[in-house]
Amino acid sequence: MGGSPGICRSVGRVPGNCSTPGAVVEPGVPGTVAGNSVVCVGASVVVVPGVVAAGGVVGAIFSTSAASFARHTSSSLRRSASRTPPERSAAPSSRFFAASASPAAISRSASCSCDVVSICATVELRPIANVPRHPLRLASFGPRALLPAAVTARWWRTDKARALFGGAAAHAYYRLDRPATSAVGMMIVAAGHRYGWPVAEGGSQSITGALAALLTDRGGKITTGVHVRDWNELPPADVVLLDVAPSAALGILGARLPDRVARAYRRFKHAPAAFKVDFAIQGGVPWADPECGRAGTVHLGGSFAEIAAAERDVAAGRMPGRPFVLLGQQYLADRSRSNGDLHPLYAYAHVPHGYTGDATEAITAQIERFAPGFRDRIVATVSSGPARLAASNPNYVGGDIIGGANTETQVVLRPRIALDPYSTGIPGTYLCSASTPPGAGAHGMCGYNAAQSALRYLRKGGGDVQ
Ligand SMILES: Cc1cc2nc3c(=O)[nH]c(=O)nc-3n(C[C@H](O)[C@H](O)[C@H](O)COP(=O)(O)OP(=O)(O)OC[C@H]3O[C@@H](n4cnc5c(N)ncnc54)[C@H](O)[C@@H]3O)c2cc1C
Known part of the structure; x- marks a missing residue:
C-alpha cells in the first residue's frame, strides 16, 4: 500500500474482457465496524468525518466496473496509470x-x-x-x-x-x-472497453487493507470474527448500516422491522450459485488462441447459443454439461502474485442454486477445451462449492455470489419496491449490500448510495437508533 493509508496501488491494466476479479473487494472476515457513531455490520466499510460510506467506496476507486469511478476518481486512476512501471505499461492495454x-x-x-x-x-x-x-x-x-x-x-x-x-x-x-439482461452485458462491455480493468497489486486483499487503513487512520475501530445475529449485539449508534443479505437483516432486526419490509425481505429471491476452483499452474495456461494469454479475465462458454443454453439450465436448477466458466489470470498484470513460473489462477462456473455436486471436473474440462494441455500444468487445486462459499460469507446464500437474482423486478428494484431501497423502515438503519441497487460488483455503489441515505437522515437531525 505504499505506506500511505488508504492508498492501494493499481497495477497495470490487464484487458479483462468483461470482469474485474483483480479489483474485487474480497469478502473479508465477518465483523462489526464501529467508528464515530456509525455501526456497520460487514466488511468493506469506510467512516470518515462528515462522510459515511460503506460497501467499499475506496475499493470502488480501483474498480472500473462502472464509469462512476472514473467520474468520482478519475484523477486517482490517472495517477495510478502514471505510476505504472515501464514493464507494466508494456503489458496489454485496455x-x-x-x-x-x-x-x-x-x-x-x-x-x-x-x-x-x-x-x-x-x-x-x-x-x-x-x-x-x-x-x-x-x-x-x-x-x-x-x-x-x-x-x-x-x-x-x-x-x-x-x-x-x-x-x-x-x-x-x-x-x-x-x-x-442486455443492461448488464452493455455496461460490462462498455466499461471494460472504455477503461479496462485495474488490478490491485498483491491481490484483492490489498483493497481490503486500504479500506481498513483509511478507517483506522480516521479513528474508526474494526472488530472481526463476530457473526452478528441479533440487534442487541450492536452498540448504540446514530446510524446502522447492514452489509448483509435481506434474510440476515430479517434475523438481526427481527420484530423491529415493519411488516411490509419483513414480507419483502422474505420474498427476496436468490440467484444461481458459483462453484469456484483455485488453481496453481506451472507455466501459465497454454491457450490455443494466444490472445487469451493477454487477458486478465477470460470467459469460457463457446458460442452465444451455448452460453445461453447453459444459463437456461442453471436457472432451471439443472447442472449443464458445459457450464459457463469465468477464469481470472490477474498475475499477468501483477507478477508479485506468482512464485517464479508457478501462477495463481481462479475459475468459477455458474451452477444451480445450492448445487451439492462437484463441478471441478466440468470447469477443468472447459479450460482444457480452449487450452489443450492445461491439465498437465495443474500443480494444485482448491474447490469451493456453494456450501463452502456460503460458509465463508453468510451473504452467499446457497452459493449466490451476486446478492440476489437479477429477475426482471429485482434487477432494478432490490431488495424491495421503495423510494429509498436502502432503508429498512427503521429510522437510521440501512441495508448496503449487493442486495440493494445497483446490485453485485466491486463498484461500491450500494454502500455509497446507502451512505447518502444515512447522511440525509443525519442532516435531518437523526437520533439514536437504539
Ligand atoms: C469468486 C467471486 C468472483 C467475483 N468476481 C467479481 C468481479 O470480477 N467483478 C465484480 O465487480 N464483482 C465480482 N464479484 C462480486 C463482488 O465480490 C460482490 O458483488 C461484492 O463483494 C458484494 O459486496 P457486498 O458489500 O454486498 O458484500 P461482501 O463483499 O460479501 O461483504 C459483506 C461482508 O459482511 C460479512 N458479513 C455478512 N453477514 C454478516 C453478519 N451477520 N455479521 C458480520 N459480518 C457479516 C461477510 O462475511 C463479508 O465480509 C465476485 C464475487 C466472488 C465470490
Missing part, C-alpha cells in the same frame, strides 16, 4: 480479449456503448427513483438495456462478437432470453 471473440469483432459495440458508460455513472448505479442527470442519453440507453441479451446479440455481425457479448451478459446470472 482492449478486450475472449476465448471466442477477437477485439475487432466488438468494435461495433464500442460506438453505442461508450456513451452508456457515463449514463451508468450518473444514473444507472443509483436507485431508479432519482431524476436522471442525462435524460436524453438515458432515454436512448434504457430501451436497449431492457432488451433480452438474446435480442441484442443479433446486432453484432460475427459469431465471435455475439459470444463475447453473451459472456458479458451472463454476468446477470439469469436466462439471456429474459428482459433487461
Whole structure:
C-alpha cells in the first residue's frame, strides 16, 4: 500500500474482457465496524468525518466496473496509470480479449456503448427513483438495456462478437432470453472497453487493507470474527448500516422491522450459485488462441447459443454439461502474485442454486477445451462449492455470489419496491449490500448510495437508533 493509508496501488491494466476479479473487494472476515457513531455490520466499510460510506467506496476507486469511478476518481486512476512501471505499461492495454471473440469483432459495440458508460455513472448505479442527470442519453440507453441479451446479440455481425457479448451478459446470472439482461452485458462491455480493468497489486486483499487503513487512520475501530445475529449485539449508534443479505437483516432486526419490509425481505429471491476452483499452474495456461494469454479475465462458454443454453439450465436448477466458466489470470498484470513460473489462477462456473455436486471436473474440462494441455500444468487445486462459499460469507446464500437474482423486478428494484431501497423502515438503519441497487460488483455503489441515505437522515437531525 505504499505506506500511505488508504492508498492501494493499481497495477497495470490487464484487458479483462468483461470482469474485474483483480479489483474485487474480497469478502473479508465477518465483523462489526464501529467508528464515530456509525455501526456497520460487514466488511468493506469506510467512516470518515462528515462522510459515511460503506460497501467499499475506496475499493470502488480501483474498480472500473462502472464509469462512476472514473467520474468520482478519475484523477486517482490517472495517477495510478502514471505510476505504472515501464514493464507494466508494456503489458496489454485496455482492449478486450475472449476465448471466442477477437477485439475487432466488438468494435461495433464500442460506438453505442461508450456513451452508456457515463449514463451508468450518473444514473444507472443509483436507485431508479432519482431524476436522471442525462435524460436524453438515458432515454436512448434504457430501451436497449431492457432488451433480452438474446435480442441484442443479433446486432453484432460475427459469431465471435455475439459470444463475447453473451459472456458479458451472463454476468446477470439469469436466462439471456429474459428482459433487461442486455443492461448488464452493455455496461460490462462498455466499461471494460472504455477503461479496462485495474488490478490491485498483491491481490484483492490489498483493497481490503486500504479500506481498513483509511478507517483506522480516521479513528474508526474494526472488530472481526463476530457473526452478528441479533440487534442487541450492536452498540448504540446514530446510524446502522447492514452489509448483509435481506434474510440476515430479517434475523438481526427481527420484530423491529415493519411488516411490509419483513414480507419483502422474505420474498427476496436468490440467484444461481458459483462453484469456484483455485488453481496453481506451472507455466501459465497454454491457450490455443494466444490472445487469451493477454487477458486478465477470460470467459469460457463457446458460442452465444451455448452460453445461453447453459444459463437456461442453471436457472432451471439443472447442472449443464458445459457450464459457463469465468477464469481470472490477474498475475499477468501483477507478477508479485506468482512464485517464479508457478501462477495463481481462479475459475468459477455458474451452477444451480445450492448445487451439492462437484463441478471441478466440468470447469477443468472447459479450460482444457480452449487450452489443450492445461491439465498437465495443474500443480494444485482448491474447490469451493456453494456450501463452502456460503460458509465463508453468510451473504452467499446457497452459493449466490451476486446478492440476489437479477429477475426482471429485482434487477432494478432490490431488495424491495421503495423510494429509498436502502432503508429498512427503521429510522437510521440501512441495508448496503449487493442486495440493494445497483446490485453485485466491486463498484461500491450500494454502500455509497446507502451512505447518502444515512447522511440525509443525519442532516435531518437523526437520533439514536437504539
Ligand atoms: C469468486 C467471486 C468472483 C467475483 N468476481 C467479481 C468481479 O470480477 N467483478 C465484480 O465487480 N464483482 C465480482 N464479484 C462480486 C463482488 O465480490 C460482490 O458483488 C461484492 O463483494 C458484494 O459486496 P457486498 O458489500 O454486498 O458484500 P461482501 O463483499 O460479501 O461483504 C459483506 C461482508 O459482511 C460479512 N458479513 C455478512 N453477514 C454478516 C453478519 N451477520 N455479521 C458480520 N459480518 C457479516 C461477510 O462475511 C463479508 O465480509 C465476485 C464475487 C466472488 C465470490
